[in-house]
Amino acid sequence: MKFGVLCSFSVAHLIAGDMSFEISRNKNQMTENAKDRKRGFWLTSLLVLMLVINPLTAFSYFSNPDLILTVFPNASLGLVYLLGGMCIFNIFLAIGIWMWKKLAIYGFYAVIVFALLTNLYLGVGAIGTLSGLIGGVLLFLTTKNKMDYFT
16 A cells, blocks of 8 residues: 555656646746747837727726717717727737737727627718728737737
């Protein structure tokens, strides 16, 4: 019985030791990849623009929803607050993209689809609705060659 426990402990310790070596090797490899990452001018500009515009837009949605309701009569007060919440969510997505999170890119694409449907519902018009896709196209163009950097 002692031999079985000792033997299984040694095997478990050996496996755990190999796993910790593997984990530390992966961390070192990830650290090296992190040093090689270059965001590029256009992606950096897009993210900085998102981090500046979205708080201002959210502030306008929350501080003066009546103005939004007069411009878009089809909108409800709940929709205006939801749009303000989406602006705040965009801030977190921009931070996630800055930190090389792939899920943030997909979240931003989902927000773009939501904005497209919202623009159609509000009757913004074809040009206004399609102009809402510019951010998604820019994000795609600036990240398509860098998707390997995102985790």
